[in-house]
Amino acid sequence: MNDLDTKPPETVVDLRGVTRRFGPTTALDDVSLSVPRGTVFGLVGVNGAGKTTLIKHVLGLLRAQTGSVRVFGLDPVADPVGVLSKIGYLSEDKDLPDWMRVDELLHYNRAFYPSWDDRYAEQLRRTFELDSAKQIKQLSRGQRARAGLLAALAHRPEILVLDEPSSGLDPIVRRDILTAIIRTISDEGRTVLFSSHLLEEVERVSDYVAMIDEGRIVLCDRLEQIKDSFHCLTLRFDAPQSDPPTVPGALGWKGADQEWTAVCNGRLEELQAAAAEAGARIVGQRVPSLDEIFVARVGRTCPASDEE
Amino acid sequence: MQIHISANDGVPIYLQIVNQVKYLVASGRLAPGEELPPIRVLAEQLLVNPNTVARAYRELETAGLVTKRRTAGTYVSDAGSPLARRQRVKILTERVDALLAEARQLDVAVDEVVELIRQQDEKMQLGPKAGETP
Amino acid sequence: MHRPITAMLWEVWGRHRWVLAVSPVYFLALSILSHAVSDGLIYGLDLSVYKDAIFFVLLFLASPLVVGLIPLFAYACDADIAGRESTFPARMLTLPLTTRALVGWPMICGTVAIALTWLAVASLVLRPAGMDVPLWWPAVFSASCLAWIQAMAWRPFGLPGMRILAAWGPIGGLVAVLGLGWGVRLPEVVASLLLAGTILPAFVVAVVGLSRARRGDVPDWQWLATWVQRVAGWFTCRGRPFATASRAQVWFEWRRNGLGLSIFVVLAILFLGALILVNRHNPRLPAGSPFRSPILLLVVPLLGAMMAGNGWGNCGDPGRGLAMRAFLATRPISGGGLIWAKMKAAAIGTAVAWGATLAAVVLMLLLTRSWAELAGPWNLVTGNLPAAQTAALVILGVALLLGGTWKSMFGNLFLGLAGRDRVMMVAASVFVFAMAATVPLGYFVLMHPQYHADLWSALPWLLAEVAVLKLALAGWALRAIRRQGLVDGPLLKRLLLGWLLAAAGLLLLLGWLLPAEIAPWYLLLPCVVLALPLLRISLAPLALAWNRHR
Numbered sequence: 001m002n003d004l005d006t007k008p009p010e011t012v013v014d015l016r017g018v019t020r021r022f023g024p025t026t027a028l029d030d031v032s033l034s035v036p037r038g039t040v041f042g043l044v045g046v047n048g049a050g051k052t053t054l055i056k057h058v059l060g061l062l063r064a065q066t067g068s069v070r071v072f073g074l075d076p077v078a079d080p081v082g083v084l085s086k087i088g089y090l091s092e093d094k095d096l097p098d099w100m101r102v103d104e105l106l107h108y109n110r111a112f113y114p115s116w117d118d119r120y121a122e123q124l125r126r127t128f129e130l131d132s133a134k135q136i137k138q139l140s141r142g143q144r145a146r147a148g149l150l151a152a153l154a155h156r157p158e159i160l161v162l163d164e165p166s167s168g169l170d171p172i173v174r175r176d177i178l179t180a181i182i183r184t185i186s187d188e189g190r191t192v193l194f195s196s197h198l199l200e201e202v203e204r205v206s207d208y209v210a211m212i213d214e215g216r217i218v219l220c221d222r223l224e225q226i227k228d229s230f231h232c233l234t235l236r237f238d239a240p241q242s243d244p245p246t247v248p249g250a251l252g253w254k255g256a257d258q259e260w261t262a263v264c265n266g267r268l269e270e271l272q273a274a275a276a277e278a279g280a281r282i283v284g285q286r287v288p289s290l291d292e293i294f295v296a297r298v299g300r301t302c303p304a305s306d307e308e
Numbered sequence: 309m310q311i312h313i314s315a316n317d318g319v320p321i322y323l324q325i326v327n328q329v330k331y332l333v334a335s336g337r338l339a340p341g342e343e344l345p346p347i348r349v350l351a352e353q354l355l356v357n358p359n360t361v362a363r364a365y366r367e368l369e370t371a372g373l374v375t376k377r378r379t380a381g382t383y384v385s386d387a388g389s390p391l392a393r394r395q396r397v398k399i400l401t402e403r404v405d406a407l408l409a410e411a412r413q414l415d416v417a418v419d420e421v422v423e424l425i426r427q428q429d430e431k432m433q434l435g436p437k438a439g440e441t442p
Numbered sequence: 443m444h445r446p447i448t449a450m451l452w453e454v455w456g457r458h459r460w461v462l463a464v465s466p467v468y469f470l471a472l473s474i475l476s477h478a479v480s481d482g483l484i485y486g487l488d489l490s491v492y493k494d495a496i497f498f499v500l501l502f503l504a505s506p507l508v509v510g511l512i513p514l515f516a517y518a519c520d521a522d523i524a525g526r527e528s529t530f531p532a533r534m535l536t537l538p539l540t541t542r543a544l545v546g547w548p549m550i551c552g553t554v555a556i557a558l559t560w561l562a563v564a565s566l567v568l569r570p571a572g573m574d575v576p577l578w579w580p581a582v583f584s585a586s587c588l589a590w591i592q593a594m595a596w597r598p599f600g601l602p603g604m605r606i607l608a609a610w611g612p613i614g615g616l617v618a619v620l621g622l623g624w625g626v627r628l629p630e631v632v633a634s635l636l637l638a639g640t641i642l643p644a645f646v647v648a649v650v651g652l653s654r655a656r657r658g659d660v661p662d663w664q665w666l667a668t669w670v671q672r673v674a675g676w677f678t679c680r681g682r683p684f685a686t687a688s689r690a691q692v693w694f695e696w697r698r699n700g701l702g703l704s705i706f707v708v709l710a711i712l713f714l715g716a717l718i719l720v721n722r723h724n725p726r727l728p729a730g731s732p733f734r735s736p737i738l739l740l741v742v743p744l745l746g747a748m749m750a751g752n753g754w755g756n757c758g759d760p761g762r763g764l765a766m767r768a769f770l771a772t773r774p775i776s777g778g779g780l781i782w783a784k785m786k787a788a789a790i791g792t793a794v795a796w797g798a799t800l801a802a803v804v805l806m807l808l809l810t811r812s813w814a815e816l817a818g819p820w821n822l823v824t825g826n827l828p829a830a831q832t833a834a835l836v837i838l839g840v841a842l843l844l845g846g847t848w849k850s851m852f853g854n855l856f857l858g859l860a861g862r863d864r865v866m867m868v869a870a871s872v873f874v875f876a877m878a879a880t881v882p883l884g885y886f887v888l889m890h891p892q893y894h895a896d897l898w899s900a901l902p903w904l905l906a907e908v909a910v911l912k913l914a915l916a917g918w919a920l921r922a923i924r925r926q927g928l929v930d931g932p933l934l935k936r937l938l939l940g941w942l943l944a945a946a947g948l949l950l951l952l953g954w955l956l957p958a959e960i961a962p963w964y965l966l967l968p969c970v971v972l973a974l975p976l977l978r979i980s981l982a983p984l985a986l987a988w989n990r991h992r
Contacts, residue, residue: 040357061771063991077991078927085774095759095769099697110683111690112774178355186348186358200315205357224363227320289318 010037012159012191013058017067020053020215027053029215030067035159035193035208040185042206042223043195044294050215051195055163058193059089072158085113088157090148090177092164098137102130105151113155121154128176142173149180160184162194166201174201181205203290213298223290230293231268234261234284235275247274251296263288263296309338309345313354321356325364326371333373333384334396344374344382371395446539447547454551458514465507469562472504476571495885497573499878504563508556512588515552516595522760524603526662528655529595535656545648549592553585553641560584579620579630582637586616589644597651600663603705616640687775691783692790695754700791703750707795710742711802722810735815736806740843743795747850750791752866754784754851755858755982757989764861766989777986778929781855781979788851792844835955849975856981861989905968912977919980928983945970 013035020028028050035041045051056062057069060076060083069076076083096105102125110116125132128146136144145165152160160181166174178201184190185205196202202209209226211219219226235245237258244253249266261284264271268285275282288296311328313321332338344350347365351358365382368374373395376382411421455462479496513519521529534544560581568575590612599605616637623633654660684690721734757766757780770780807813824832857869887893920938923929929937949970953963 059768059772060991061768080990081774081776083774084772087772089768089772091768093768095767097694097698097769098760107683108690108694109773111685112687175355179352182351182355182358186351203315204313204321204355207357207359224320232318287318287320289316291316292318 011035012037012072013041013193014070015054015057015064015067016069018054018057018064018069019066020050020057020062021065026215028057031212031215031217032067033210033217033220035191037191038185038189039207040181040192040205041194042202042209043193043212044197044199044202044209044290045195045212046197046298049212051212052163053215054212055161055193055195058161059084059087086158088152088155088160090145090152090160090162090165092167094144096136096144096148096151099135101133101135102139102147102150103132105136105147106154109151109154113157115157116155120156121150124150124153141168142170145169145173146176149177153180153184156187156190158189159191159193162192162196164195164197166196166198174198178205199289199291199294209290211294211297218297226290226293227287229267230263230265230288230296231271232261232263232284232286232288232292233271233275233282234259235278235280236283237280245278245280247271247278249274252299259283263292265297309350311350311354313356322360322364322367325350325354325361326367329364329368330371330373330395330399334399338384340384340386342384344384346381446537446543447551450547451551454514458519461510465510469504469507469567472500472563473566473570476500476567480570480572495882496571497568499881500567500571503874503878504567507563508559508584511552511556511559512591515548515555515588516592517548518591518595521595523595524606526599526602526604526660528598528652528660530652530655535652541649541653541656545592545596545645545652549589549641549645549648552588552592556588557581557585576630578634579637582634583616583620586637586640586644587613589641589648590616593644593648593651596648596655598655598660600661601667612644687773688779688783688786691773691775691780692786695784695787696790699750699753699756700787700794702753703746703791704794704798706749707742707746707798710745711739711798714739714742715802715806718806719810736803736810736812737816737819739799739803739806742799743792743843743847744850746795747792747847750851752854752858754788755855757859757861757986764858764863764866764989765992766861766986771990776928776930777983777990778933781859781982781986784855785848785852789848791851792848795847796844831955834951838951838955852982853975853978856978856985859982859989860985902962902965902968905965905972909968909971912972916977916980919977919984923980923983926984926987928987941974941976945974948974 011034013033015031015033018028018031019026031050031054033054043051043054053062057064058071058076060069060080063077071083072086074082100108106121106125110118110121128143128150130139130143130147130150136147139147149165162177162181165177169177181192181194182205184192192205203223206223208221209219209223210217233250234255235247237245237260240257241260244255244262245260247262247264249271250262250264253260253262255261260280272282309329309332311325311332313324315321329338329344333340338344344365345353347358347361351361354361365374365376369376369382373385374382375385407421408418411418516529517531518529521531523529530544537544558581561577564575564577564580591609594605594609594612597605599608619636619640620633622628623636628636684693718734718736718738724734756764757770758764759767775783807816824835827835854869857865860866887897920934924931924934949963949966952961952966952970956966
């Protein structure tokens with residue numbers, strides 16, 4: 001398997017200082033990102049955070065207003081052919097031409113990619129159970145996603161770019177997409193960049209995770225590092241507290257009276273010391289899921305309810 | 309090899325794999341000398357990143373539970389090795405810790421807990437003989 | 443908002459705010475213009491002589507106000523009118539209103555609005571210009587047109603495109619009623635009442651159609667289409683892979699736009715052919731009228747090219763605007779390659795259109811046995827020319843026809859490729875105002891023969907200036923293309939060389955064929971430069987890059 005510690009990581013996608021404004025709204029604010037070769041890079045964020053804008057910059061569909069975008073060392077705007085021939089792209093929108101049949105779609109795409117593998121395409125088509133003679137507009141939404149995935153995978157791209165691939169799809173199609181991601185990464189040197197707000201899937205398959213909120217990258221690290229640096233702590237006070245405790249690194253307290261729980265960022269020893277300083281015992285400590293980290297880091301803090 | 313991964317409760321996935329393999333070995337469902345699935349196959353079966361499976365296998369190898377034979381795959385180590393037995397005892401130790409913590413919470417003394425264990429063990433041995441439905 | 447009618451009107455206003463805000467201003471401007479012209483206030487000239495021309499210009503400029511209300515009230519602005527489904531917004535079908543109310547309110551508002559608009563335009567824009575325009579029957583006619591278009595638009599159909607064919611039925615019927623009334627000289631009141639009477643059947647048809655849409659009962663006759671496709675599939679070489687990406691893209695462009703063009707050509711040939719056959723037995727047309735000669739069919743490819751011209755440039759999703767669809771933008775093909783593929787597909791379209799037209803012309807000539815009629819025009823053109831020059835003239839004529847058709851198909855590529863609605867709107871407005879400006883100018887020139895000599899001597903200078911401007915702008919565009927690397931260097935050089943050769947060849951040929959008094963070289967040179975497409979093609983890659991990389 002790819003042992004990332006022995007080879008110097010080569011960067012496939014490199015964004016530096018990219019800012020993008022659409023009129024008054026800032027979609028991306030000084031974003032810098034590097035996707036190393038041979039990894040699965042997950043981009044998470046709420047709807048409208050800037051994930052699709054970022055991916056469009058990688059594909060050359062948007063020009064960087066400031067900063068630079070390099071994919072395989074090339075500028076996707078200046079050299080669209082060189083960059084796009086190495087990318088397999090699946091978008092969430094209904095993007096495939098409605099009037100094309102499935103076999104025509106494959107026939108058409110084959111001419112553009114020198115690395116197209118006919119047998120692999122046919123094998124995928126049979127696995128996905130796509131009828132060659134059916135038009136794209138006659139396919140269900142899940143089948144359409146499979147057709148797009150087939151067109152993106154058949155030429156064994158060096159980087160697979162997926163923009164919210166699972167949104168609105170049934171679990172079986174989602175399994176197909178995850179399997180495709182894993183099979184791509186299993187091949188030496190191929191990379192996957194995908195954006196999603198289904199954090200369970202991101203946690204399963206990503207090597208690196210970047211969290212983007214309102215156009216800014218708030219977190220970008222290896223998944224294991226992220227899981228190591230966040231802790232879900234439950235503190236118990238001797239006396240009931242009316243306000244949430246102050247512990248540096250805590251992201252939003254939930255609870256009431258004597259027991260308070262929060263996802264905290266930092267080293268465990270420092271947090272334990274801080275908790276002791278605040279006068280509480282740590283009665284529960286576990287690793288939070290990526291979903292909980294995301295909600296704590298990016299979500300709005302709700303005021304504690306006083307129903308209890 | 310039946311392993312179930314849940315990405316919801318926060319436990320790192322490689323740790324879930326390690327724990328479940330440990331349990332399978334300890335309970336005898338993975339026999340010594342049996343081959344574990346290749347990393348790629350297990351990754352596709354569980355729908356997780358192959359790097360995660362690789363890390364789990366590395367951890368199991370460090371713990372002595374499996375041995376990696378070059379180009380021939382990963383195999384479960386012999387049961388007779390003291391490391392395997394140490395693993396089994398370690399699993400039980402964790403269960404005992406949990407039991408003791410709960411007993412303390414419920415305000416039940418350690419002696420009562422030990423007595424309870426002995427009673428339940430007797431029942432388990434007598435139960436099928438006496439014709440009771442377990 | 444307590445009543446459905448207020449809610450619906452508010453929604454119409456909300457969706458088309460910009461257009462509805464500008465329209466009264468536009469109407470006021472036209473009204474002022476019309477009054478100014480009638481009072482002779484423009485440059486103190488007495489323009490009453492050009493009443494006819496001014497009237498037509500004002501009618502042309504004011505017609506969008508009336509005609510534009512039709513797609514507005516038929517909910518056809520955002521919807522796919524060629525699709526199978528009703529254009530009525532699906533979310534409104536779940537409102538707690540009866541189908542009669544859902545149909546009735548927009549129909550009442552629409553018919554009243556369009557009738558009032560016509561009355562306003564007729565009385566405040568057209569009548570002050572001096573023409574005694576009828577008030578009532580055009581108002582009722584447009585109202586019943588709107589009602590029937592609403593009925594056709596809101597009914598689901600079995601095949602894509604069927605709606606457009608079906609809509610000609612009622613419209614044709616209304617026009618027939620008008621024609622009949624005119625022929626029989628019905629008084630205006632009776633004609634208006636007759637037309638108004640057609641609104642009630644339109645309402646009934648619309649209610650029936652919309653209730654089908656509400657039930658989700660969209661008829662599916664696509665099995666016919668799949669049968670046709672399967673037959674067509676036997677003739678396409680789907681087994682062989684495309685040799686290059688360019689060929690694959692040409693196939694894509696042809697499938698997207700070429701079929702529409704072919705269908706238009708076939709239908710136009712059938713329609714004109716029928717017209718010609720009918721006119722041959724029409725005693726009222728003079729014998730030499732072009733409307734009874736098969737030569738009329740030659741206009742079909744040119745018409746087709748003009749109508750299809752903007753379609754080739756459209757890279758967007760049908761029904762989702764002009765922005766380049768991500769599927770096309772992420773294919774690894776360069777901008778130049780995409781444009782070249784479109785031009786090749788347009789060339790195929792030209793060949794198909796001309797092939798079909800020539801076959802139809804020959805067929806018609808055989809059917810009507812009117813070869814002899816062609817002798818007159820032929821002698822007029824070729825006259826006493828020696829054989830070599832006749833042959834050259836024929837070849838030139840054929841080349842100009844084919845080239846001209848091809849050029850008009852890809853001429854406006856750069857507008858569609860720009861991918862912005864505003865560009866299209868600006869272009870359309872420029873076109874409208876240019877047409878509106880040339881008509882009075884042309885009239886003026888025609889009416890004043892004393893200026894003809896001066897204009898004729900000034901013409902070469904004018905043409906030369908425009909040609910120089912075109913070359914300068916094209917040079918700027920080509921430099922920008924080189925700088926951005928949109929088309930690679932050697933290909934660009936070869937294309938420029940080809941253009942120069944074509945220009946030189948055309949210049950020599952025309953100089954040889956045409957007598958020197960009519961066409962001296964200093965008149966021919968700018969004409970050739972202006973005729974051969976350069977500027978608009980050079981702008982195309984820039985427009986495409988502007989669209990693809992936003």
